[in-house]
Amino acid sequence: MNDIKNKNKNNKNAVNSEGVEATEAQISVYWKEEAPVSPSVKFIAQANMSDSDIRERFKMENFPECFREYADMLTWDKYWHTTLDAGNPPFWKWFVGGKINASYNCIDRHLAKYKNKAAFIFVPEPEEESHIAITYQELYARVNEFSALLQDFAGLKTGDRITFHLPMVAELPVSMLAAARLGIIHSEVYGGFSGQACGGRIADSGSRVLVTIDGYYRSGNLVDHKANADIAVERAKSLGQPVDKVLVWRRYPGKYVSKSPMVKGRDFFIDDILKDFRGKYTLPVSLPAEAPLFIMYTSGTTGKPKGVQHSVGGYLSYVAGTSKYIQDIHPEDVYWCMADIGWITGHSYIVYGPLALAATSVIYEGVPTFPDAGRVWRIAERLNVNIFHTSPTAIRMLRKTGPDEPKKYNYHFKHMTTVGEPIEPDVWKWYYEVVGKKEAVIVDTWWQTENGGFLCSTIPALEPMKPGSAGPGLPGIYPVIYDENREEVKAGSGRAGNICIKNPWPGIMQTIWGDPKRFVNTYYSKYNKNKDSKDWRDWPYFAGDGAMDASDGYYRILGRIDDVINVSGHRLGTKELESACLTVPEVAEAAAVPVIDETKGRIPAVYITLKPGFEDKEREVTQKVISTIEKEIGKIAKPKYVYIVPDMPKTRSGKIMRRVLSAIPNKFDIGDITTLANPEVVEKIRLLVQGEAPVITRKRPEDLEHFGEER
Numbered sequence: 198m199n200d201i202k203n204k205n206k207n208n209k210n211a212v213n214s215e216g217v218e219a220t221e222a223q224i225s226v227y228w229k230e231e232a233p234v235s236p237s238v239k240f241i242a243q244a245n246m247s248d249s250d251i252r253e254r255f256k257m258e259n260f261p262e263c264f265r266e267y268a269d270m271l272t273w274d275k276y277w278h279t280t281l282d283a284g285n286p287p288f289w290k291w292f293v294g295g296k297i298n299a300s301y302n303c304i305d306r307h308l309a310k311y312k313n314k315a316a317f318i319f320v321p322e323p324e325e326e327s328h329i330a331i332t333y334q335e336l337y338a339r340v341n342e343f344s345a346l347l348q349d350f351a352g353l354k355t356g357d358r359i360t361f362h363l364p365m366v367a368e369l370p371v372s373m374l375a376a377a378r379l380g381i382i383h384s385e386v387y388g389g390f391s392g393q394a395c396g397g398r399i400a401d402s403g404s405r406v407l408v409t410i411d412g413y414y415r416s417g418n419l420v421d422h423k424a425n426a427d428i429a430v431e432r433a434k435s436l437g438q439p440v441d442k443v444l445v446w447r448r449y450p451g452k453y454v455s456k457s458p459m460v461k462g463r464d465f466f467i468d469d470i471l472k473d474f475r476g477k478y479t480l481p482v483s484l485p486a487e488a489p490l491f492i493m494y495t496s497g498t499t500g501k502p503k504g505v506q507h508s509v510g511g512y513l514s515y516v517a518g519t520s521k522y523i524q525d526i527h528p529e530d531v532y533w534c535m536a537d538i539g540w541i542t543g544h545s546y547i548v549y550g551p552l553a554l555a556a557t558s559v560i561y562e563g564v565p566t567f568p569d570a571g572r573v574w575r576i577a578e579r580l581n582v583n584i585f586h587t588s589p590t591a592i593r594m595l596r597k598t599g600p601d602e603p604k605k606y607n608y609h610f611k612h613m614t615t616v617g618e619p620i621e622p623d624v625w626k627w628y629y630e631v632v633g634k635k636e637a638v639i640v641d642t643w644w645q646t647e648n649g650g651f652l653c654s655t656i657p658a659l660e661p662m663k664p665g666s667a668g669p670g671l672p673g674i675y676p677v678i679y680d681e682n683r684e685e686v687k688a689g690s691g692r693a694g695n696i697c698i699k700n701p702w703p704g705i706m707q708t709i710w711g712d713p714k715r716f717v718n719t720y721y722s723k724y725n726k727n728k729d730s731k732d733w734r735d736w737p738y739f740a741g742d743g744a745m746d747a748s749d750g751y752y753r754i755l756g757r758i759d760d761v762i763n764v765s766g767h768r769l770g771t772k773e774l775e776s777a778c779l780t781v782p783e784v785a786e787a788a789a790v791p792v793i794d795e796t797k798g799r800i801p802a803v804y805i806t807l808k809p810g811f812e813d814k815e816r817e818v819t820q821k822v823i824s825t826i827e828k829e830i831g832k833i834a835k836p837k838y839v840y841i842v843p844d845m846p847k848t849r850s851g852k853i854m855r856r857v858l859s860a861i862p863n864k865f866d867i868g869d870i871t872t873l874a875n876p877e878v879v880e881k882i883r884l885l886v887q888g889e890a891p892v893i894t895r896k897r898p899e900d901l902e903h904f905g906e907e908r
């Protein structure tokens with residue numbers, strides 16, 4: 198998944214539908230341009246950033262000093278002397294000479310004004326359990342006690358690594374902020390990952406302490422989570438990394454809900470040990486700005502996951518700045534990001550960004566549609582949430598299960614975010630009209646784990662929204678689109694290419710943990726102009742996404758460049774096919790994958806789920822899907838198969854696993870599905886597509902090796 202270099206080399210000089218020579222990076226784009234939508238006067242009046250001078254302040258001539266504006270939102274123990282040290286590309290150092298602590302910035306400095314305000318509100322999945330508000334004062338106490346425990350009981354110190362394998366519970370940010378207080382580098386492994394996956398990450402990061410929990414709720418079940426810890430420790434050991442302590446939070450302190458036995462001398466209940474640390478404090482450690490704050494593994498299931506390393510000073514500045522200007526977070530707001538803290542979105546925009554701004558951040562334990570399609574809107578109503586943040590997949594799922602539910606609840610959002618994948622204009626409109634009640638602005642934020650924070654989005658009070666487009670580069674972010682020949686693809690040319698960022702920014706990752714070579718190869722080699730150059734201008738960041746720049750400077754993101762289907766040399770983006778399918782009214786979700794074909798090379802197959810009530814319309818919908826694709830895209834894109842399936846296989850972050858869907862009709866090995874939210878659906882789909890016959894698997898050809906790889 199990493200060495201995107203040399204990919205697609207078979208398709209040089211293919212010919213596209215207009216008979217024009219197409220370069221490798223050229224991906225067909227079929228979405229129509231949508232009319233811009235303006236933010237309301239009411240939103241603008243209260244926005245953090247309504248000064249049109251901002252683009253001027255962050256213009257290229259003012260780089261890198263413009264980013265002082267973000268760093269100045271924080272409290273520094275010592276002010277920095279060099280804003281950007283770019284002397285050793287592409288290992289950028291931000292705010293050099295500065296000293297800072299993230300835990301202090303997210304908690305201590307807010308106490309004078311906000312100690313009685315909720316920092317987090319934990320919403321348990323069982324609806325009969327009360328919400329728990331944790332004030333800044335209470336968070337301060339908990340974080341201090343746990344950091345004292347990490348120091349004195351677990352023997353950890355600045356620079357050590359610690360692995361968390363925690364779900365969506367308040368103990369997760371408590372653990373993160375306690376580690377950050379001491380400069381212990383945390384590595385949170387998404388709670389839905391298997392013990393095996395966790396063990397691999399423990400070993401890679403060199404952690405000898407694992408923090409877990411006995412259980413948590415998902416879809417009404419109390420999941421036994423501690424069992425994963427035993428597998429993780431075994432796996433880490435087999436990879437040469439001993440774990441000497443497993444610290445176990447309990448979902449209900451004092452009551453153990455897991456069946457997995459506690460290992461004597463290794464496993465400890467945190468609530469027991471904390472008794473010895475009641476009222477204890479630790480001093481926040483003053484760290485150099487470029488000290489690592491955390492590692493976040495990108496979740497490839499093939500290829501070794503990459504430990505993306507983020508810095509304390511640069512990262513925190515960037516998430517604070519973007520939370521303020523793009524998320525428009527004020528201390529008075531009730532902000533709910535429905536992502537999981539186990540992903541970068543949660544690190545940046547549930548924990549570090551919002552807390553740096555003294556916000557109230559909601560943590561929801563469970564599944565959005567549990568126990569019914571109204572749950573999300575009931576939470577929003579009850580807590581008076583006014584900023585809402587989620588993904589297109591979640592929006593599609595909420596629309597599928599309850600298209601009219603939002604109307605039944607009395608909540609009002611001023612601001613909504615979408616992140617994680619391209620959002621079809623049709624889905625955008627439902628989000629805007631039904632969820633946002635035409636009152637809320639929407640920001641479509643494009644970025645990656647590697648980036649720390651948003652790269653493209655509109656500034657909500659200043660720039661109109663355009664459904665289907667993320668928007669311009671953020672202040673101080675200068676995107677560019679290159680083709681495979683390293684030529685710039687001009688705005689408004691109607692051509693797509695590889696989106697890159699010309700300049701470094703404070704939120705960019707520092708390196709891949711333990712593998713700086715891979716870091717340079719993956720993100721910089723492709724478009725580096727001269728590997729000996731010490732000038733940052735020669736080192737554009739390669740994101741690995743296809744994109745197109747409309748003439749207005751708004752970027753439309755087309756998805757991973759690997760996710761294309763090459764039909765007789767025509768490169769069809771999976772997103773274009775899927776969005777065409779979604780214009781069929783009965784269709785709830787669509788996923789397009791390539792199927793190997795003797796004559797045409799690859800032909801699309803599409804998987805469809807139906808909206809409730811249309812289950813008996815299979816034949817009709819199949820016909821409609823085919824004719825719509827032919828009409829919207831062309832005969833060349835006609836799918837070989839249309840499979841109507843009960844559900845899509847999804848990661849627990851909500852991404853459809855196209856890798857799995859492409860394996861089935863092609864008879865590739867299906868691979869690891871333990872990280873799926875709904876692994877049981879895979880066999881159902883396999884039966885539907887392959888039937889009962891024994892299956893002889895075949896090897897993935899080179900061009901499809903990385904197709905649909907989830908990140």
Ligand code: WT7
Nearest residue numbers: 616617618619642643644645646754756757908
């Ligand atoms: C990939 C990064 C960092 C946020 C969560 C995902 C895709 C992300 C958008 C968007 C179109 C998007 C890209 C990117 N992506 N946001 N607004 N529009 N595509 O983080 O797991 O690191 O995935 O998600 O393909 O490369 P991630």
